[in-house]
Amino acid sequence: MTVLDIQGLSVSYGTPRGELRALRDVSLSVPERKIVGIVGESGCGKSTLISAIIRLMAPNARVRSGTVRFNGQDLLALPEARMRGLRGTEISMVFQDPMQTHNPVLTVGRQMIDIQYRDKRSKADKLKRAAEMLALVGIPDARARLNQYPFEFSGGMRQRIAIAMALMARPSLLIADEPTTALDATLEVQIIKRLRELQDEIGCSILFISHHLGVIAELCDEVVVMYAGEVVEAGSVRDVFHHPAHPYTRALLECDPGHIKEKTRNLPTIPGNIPDLVSLPGGCIFADRCPQRHDACTEHPVMSEASAGHRAACHLIKAGAPA
Amino acid sequence: MSALLDIKDVVVRFAVRGGVFSSAGSIDAVSGVSLSIEEGKTYGIVGESGSGKTTLARAVAGLHHASEGSILYRGQELRDLPEAQFRKLRREIVMMFQDPIGSLSPRLSVKSLITEPFRIQGMKGRDLDAEARRLLAMVGLPPEFATRYPYQISGGQARRVGVARALALDPKLLIADEPTAGLDVSIQGEMLNLLARLQDELGLAIMIITHNLNVVRHITDRVGIMYLGKLVEEGETDTVFSAPRHPYTLALLAANPEPDPDAQLMRIELQGEPPSILNRPKGCEFHTRCPFAQARCSTEVPLWQIAGRAAHRCHFPASWEQDKACPA
Numbered sequence: 313m314t315v316l317d318i319q320g321l322s323v324s325y326g327t328p329r330g331e332l333r334a335l336r337d338v339s340l341s342v343p344e345r346k347i348v349g350i351v352g353e354s355g356c357g358k359s360t361l362i363s364a365i366i367r368l369m370a371p372n373a374r375v376r377s378g379t380v381r382f383n384g385q386d387l388l389a390l391p392e393a394r395m396r397g398l399r400g401t402e403i404s405m406v407f408q409d410p411m412q413t414h415n416p417v418l419t420v421g422r423q424m425i426d427i428q429y430r431d432k433r434s435k436a437d438k439l440k441r442a443a444e445m446l447a448l449v450g451i452p453d454a455r456a457r458l459n460q461y462p463f464e465f466s467g468g469m470r471q472r473i474a475i476a477m478a479l480m481a482r483p484s485l486l487i488a489d490e491p492t493t494a495l496d497a498t499l500e501v502q503i504i505k506r507l508r509e510l511q512d513e514i515g516c517s518i519l520f521i522s523h524h525l526g527v528i529a530e531l532c533d534e535v536v537v538m539y540a541g542e543v544v545e546a547g548s549v550r551d552v553f554h555h556p557a558h559p560y561t562r563a564l565l566e567c568d569p570g571h572i573k574e575k576t577r578n579l580p581t582i583p584g585n586i587p588d589l590v591s592l593p594g595g596c597i598f599a600d601r602c603p604q605r606h607d608a609c610t611e612h613p614v615m616s617e618a619s620a621g622h623r624a625a626c627h628l629i630k631a632g633a634p635a
Numbered sequence: 636m637s638a639l640l641d642i643k644d645v646v647v648r649f650a651v652r653g654g655v656f657s658s659a660g661s662i663d664a665v666s667g668v669s670l671s672i673e674e675g676k677t678y679g680i681v682g683e684s685g686s687g688k689t690t691l692a693r694a695v696a697g698l699h700h701a702s703e704g705s706i707l708y709r710g711q712e713l714r715d716l717p718e719a720q721f722r723k724l725r726r727e728i729v730m731m732f733q734d735p736i737g738s739l740s741p742r743l744s745v746k747s748l749i750t751e752p753f754r755i756q757g758m759k760g761r762d763l764d765a766e767a768r769r770l771l772a773m774v775g776l777p778p779e780f781a782t783r784y785p786y787q788i789s790g791g792q793a794r795r796v797g798v799a800r801a802l803a804l805d806p807k808l809l810i811a812d813e814p815t816a817g818l819d820v821s822i823q824g825e826m827l828n829l830l831a832r833l834q835d836e837l838g839l840a841i842m843i844i845t846h847n848l849n850v851v852r853h854i855t856d857r858v859g860i861m862y863l864g865k866l867v868e869e870g871e872t873d874t875v876f877s878a879p880r881h882p883y884t885l886a887l888l889a890a891n892p893e894p895d896p897d898a899q900l901m902r903i904e905l906q907g908e909p910p911s912i913l914n915r916p917k918g919c920e921f922h923t924r925c926p927f928a929q930a931r932c933s934t935e936v937p938l939w940q941i942a943g944r945a946a947h948r949c950h951f952p953a954s955w956e957q958d959k960a961c962p963a
């Protein structure tokens with residue numbers, strides 16, 4: 313069963329300079345009980361993708377084409393009221409910036425009780441559940457801290473509270489946009505472990521966005537690599553990390569300081585810039601920066617299979633070059 | 636050698652109001668930290684979330700009052716310095732905040748944001764368009780970004796705007812709170828290379844707070860590991876990474892996720908949850924979670940011990956003399 317199935321999704325922003333094509337023909341799916349990671353350069357459209365899935369888009373954003381199916385229903389065609397009913401219950405979110413999740417003028421306890429509005433339990437029970445959930449994500453003195461306001465917690469604590477709040481609803485899909493960037497490494501691995509346990513217990517799927525390749529490698533079953541608004545590679549974490557098929561993925565892996573054993577003050581980067589999404593170049597979207605560019609690359613490559621279940625959009629694959 | 640910044644026994648205390656905390660009265664978010672940063676060097680601060688890193692940084696930047704201790708900048712005491720005098724120093728000591736979007740005013744254009752420091756400092760007669768172009772180029776953003784607003788840029792782009800703004804006044808000490816969180820590895824690399832270049836060109840000292848141990852390993856000269864508002868270990872980065880002594884440092888280094896799904900991970904699991912600063916554990920404050928704790932640890936406070944090029948606070952530090960691969 314596929315929990316989330318996105319096909320041919322294109323999203324644009326209206327700007328004074330013209331249409332900014334933030335997502336183009338994006339397809340990906342999140343199977344039941346699986347954790348799918350999305351990686352890609354900043355500005356590649358990851359947050360845009362999420363905002364389109366949950367339909368909380370910027371006022372100047374427009375879906376040009378595509379479908380987003382969640383447990384079989386097309387979210388893009390759903391009446392707003394139904395969509396509102398899904399958000400925070402069947403699909404819950406953890407954002408990059410935890411302040412976005414919290415209401416600054418309500419105590420954390422109040423907010424955590426409010427999330428449980430559909431439950432018939434007593435307020436005391438709900439508070440107890442809230443405290444348990446906070447303890448589960450490693451907030452000390454959970455019971456007492458329910459009386460505090462979001463600003464009284466450190467950045468990392470706010471993020472853990474956001475995760476606790478997102479999981480309270482026992483969603484079938486959890487969407488997490490960079491949820492561990494504010495955490496130290498011990499907490500990060502702890503949260504990853506908890507996320508895995510909770511995912512298993514709740515039986516939900518997770519769409520997990522992170523720049524941290526190590527975290528993706530450790531947490532996810534599958535990974536989708538995005539570049540400048542397109543999916544360029546997708547497959548199991550093992551295939552993609554061990555046998556990257558797209559030159560962009562290879563460059564990304566080479567840039568990870570975790571891969572560089574010798575201490576250096578000059579870290580590798582990918583020379584060049586992401587193309588201007590208002591006036592897109594023709595052909596392969598990565599061509600400008602690709603060390604393996606060749607004549608065929610003036611044509612836009614389609615996703616093709618590098619190995620079973622492992623696909624990438626690069627002409628080298630069809631040409632049978634080694635991945 | 637005289638340090639650019641010399642912090643001694645700094646305590647930052649917050650009053651806590653009524654409710655369940657009425658008995659506590661106050662908490663020490665930073666509880667006696669000493670460290671010094673040399674001119675042109677990079678000092679990394681790592682530690683658990685809530686361990687007081689941001690609070691310490693804000694105290695140095697004059698945004699929190701230090702209740703105790705001393706903060707010497709070029710020999711001048713910053714603690715209790717009147718705001719009028721501190722204002723001049725804000726050209727030299729600048730802080731980049733942790734939350735990139737939240738710290739950018741949504742009503743200001745990128746140009747206004749990055750040139751705001753000139754206005755705040757009352758530096759008139761500058762060509763703000765030219766300055767904006769210069770600063771944007773410095774952080775690798777195209778000039779047309781000047782007319783955008785914070786909601787029109789991605790999280791990573793917002794971070795670069797934050798760096799541009801911080802560098803506007805040619806600071807001497809840059810305090811960067813999580814400057815690369817949320818950045819992909821290539822742009823993170825660009826950002827860190829940029830900071831390294833600026834450091835070489837301008838002799839900039841950098842205090843960097845980060846959770847990314849790979850960043851710390853590559854770009855810092857010294858590192859301090861914080862736990863519950865105190866340093867548990869600090870010293871030369873190479874020494875601390877190759878021969879960590881404090882069990883929390885060991886756990887932290889072992890927790891660094893590898894970009895390899897089949898990596899053989901030797902994790903040191905911490906027990907329980909981070910304790911509360913409202914209720915600090917007796918003895919060694921790490922004993923409630925330390926996998927190597929012994930009876931003495933719950934009663935006797937370990938002293939700060941200087942060992943070679945690093946120092947730590949532990950009764951039973953890991954030993955690297957006999958067997959380099961296996962901490963005792």
Ligand SMILES: Nc1ncnc2c1ncn2[C@@H]1O[C@H](COP(=O)(O)OP(=O)(O)OP(=O)(O)O)[C@@H](O)[C@H]1O
Binds near residue numbers: 327332334372786789
């Ligand atoms: N409301 C908007 N109006 C115009 N352009 C926008 C708007 N929101 C985002 N963009 C642009 O769309 C592109 C994708 O932005 P998005 O925030 O989705 O990136 P991202 O991958 O989440 O980046 P990061 O990881 O840095 O947060 C960027 O070029 C960004 O500048």
Ligand SMILES: Nc1ncnc2c1ncn2[C@@H]1O[C@H](COP(=O)(O)OP(=O)(O)O)[C@@H](O)[C@H]1O
Binds near residue numbers: 649
């Ligand atoms: N303004 C404040 N009032 C009360 N407590 C605070 C305030 N700011 C931070 N704290 C508390 O101080 C501790 C350290 O916070 P912080 O410096 O933000 O940690 P870090 O940056 O390491 O995540 C946390 O327990 C936090 O809840």
Ligand code: SF4
Binds near residue numbers: 558560627
């Ligand atoms: S299609 Fe050509 S330019 Fe694009 S990634 Fe493949 S080799 Fe590089």
Ligand code: SF4
Binds near residue numbers: 927
């Ligand atoms: S003093 Fe004891 S409890 Fe504290 S870190 Fe050392 S071994 Fe662990």
Ligand SMILES: [Mg+2]
Binds near residue numbers: 789
């Ligand atoms: Mg984003």
Ligand SMILES: [Mg+2]
Binds near residue numbers: 466467688689733
């Ligand atoms: Mg912080």
